[in-house]
Amino acid sequence: MSDTILVHATGELLAEKAAWLAALADERNASAHTIAAYERDLRQFLVFLTGYNARPAALADLADLRTAELRAFLASRRGDGAGARSLGRNLSGVRAFLKHLERKGLVSAAGARAMRAPKAQKSLPRPLSVDDALEVTEDAGSFAVEPWISARDVAVLTLLYGCGLRISEALGLPGDALADPNERAMAISGKGGKTRLVPLLPAVLAAVAEYRRLCPFALPAEEPLFRGARGGPLRAQIVQRNMARLRGALGLPASATPHALRHSFATHLLAAGGDLRTIQDLLGHASLSTTQTYTAVDSGRLMSIYRSAHPRARRKSAAEG
Structure with missing residues (x-):
């Protein structure tokens, strides 16, 4: 699903997303690079949900998210050419957001916790002589x-x-x-x-x-x-x-x-x-x-x-x- 979809979430969900990203910067002192990566991962997921449900993603869609929906998201990303490392990062970003919402009593992150990230082949550092x-x-x-x-x-x-x-x-x-x-x-x-x-x-x-x-x-x-x-x-x-x-x-x-x-x-x-x-x-x-x-x-x-x-x-x- 392309990120060109402009309305990929309801205003309520987008407000929760913005609050989470702000908390990452203010409370966890996350770098700008990390915050940008989390924002991209979550946006890709919400765009996928919008296409999956044929309507903008809402907070209710995340309230009790199933592993089947997460698997479908990763399959979609794999179809776009994402490798195991990118898929693992995508899942990590979505999982972090769901845990944030769970702490506020808004959703259950059980489905995300049950998901295992695809195993990425570890590449060795390549130093100079x-x-x-x-x-x-x-x-x-x-x-x-x-x-x-x-x-x-x-x-x-x-x-x-x-x-x-x-x-x-x-x-x-x-x-x-x-x-x-x-x-x-x-x-x-x-x-x-x-x-x-x-x-x-x-x-x-x-x-x-x-x-x-x-x-x-x-x-x-x-x-x-x-x-x-x-x-x-x-x-x-x-x-x-x-x-x-x-x-x-x-x-x-x-x-x-x-x-x-x-x-x-x-x-x-x-x-x-x-x-x-x-x-x-x-x-x-x-x-x-x-x-x-x-x-x-x-x-x-x-x-x-x-x-x-x-x-x-x-x-x-x-x-x-």
């Missing part, structure tokens, strides 16, 4: 015409690799961030407002200091640290475009994105002996299971540690020797 990651950060400013933009591009990619930041976290830094050359760590507010402490490498401080020195714009605390060519906030698309140019110049695969530098940060720490709990804290992952995906990427090193450290493995090696 150590040499490639270093080359990317060193050559990041190669395509800039002005020296200050070159220094900016180097500073941004050095932050992603040197601190494991998300691109939104780097571009969200205030103008007074990293101004003290003696700083050894900085606080980063990540997904869901969770704050973590990230150590600062000398290379990171040096790259940002060079950008500060050359930047032609004032960098007050209330404005962003990284600027576009005309002085406005630097957009993620510009960083991604620069990374695409670097991929072409260095012969790197399409998986070499700005976010791959964050994957590289974690994988290279693990390869150097970092423990998962520490890496979890540095990345700001809410769950250790998310961080554990990096063990699959570096399974060869883990097997080597196992063979050299486990008592039974050592005994077997000695016997074979």
Whole structure:
């Protein structure tokens, strides 16, 4: 069912939807990206219900929603080409809204709770090699015409690799961030407002200091640290475009994105002996299971540690020797 249907819910239901999204922002400190995703998921569901019932979706339609209707919605989305990961996100958004309404005594979310999300095949992070990651950060400013933009591009990619930041976290830094050359760590507010402490490498401080020195714009605390060519906030698309140019110049695969530098940060720490709990804290992952995906990427090193450290493995090696 296309989202081009304009009237996809009654005024009462749309008011409940708006109140829920506002609560996500105010009470749960959800990011704008998360709220937009929830809004889209719920809108798609309400559009489906409108077509399913041949009338605008109403609060009464959600009062005792059956699993059959949810299955029909997911089948419709699958018919539109949605994969398992998208379907799981769709169901999660609808379920969250129904739970919100259930807490207000307006509906029963039993049907949604009984539904199992389609299993999505987990894709492994695709980091760069150590040499490639270093080359990317060193050559990041190669395509800039002005020296200050070159220094900016180097500073941004050095932050992603040197601190494991998300691109939104780097571009969200205030103008007074990293101004003290003696700083050894900085606080980063990540997904869901969770704050973590990230150590600062000398290379990171040096790259940002060079950008500060050359930047032609004032960098007050209330404005962003990284600027576009005309002085406005630097957009993620510009960083991604620069990374695409670097991929072409260095012969790197399409998986070499700005976010791959964050994957590289974690994988290279693990390869150097970092423990998962520490890496979890540095990345700001809410769950250790998310961080554990990096063990699959570096399974060869883990097997080597196992063979050299486990008592039974050592005994077997000695016997074979």
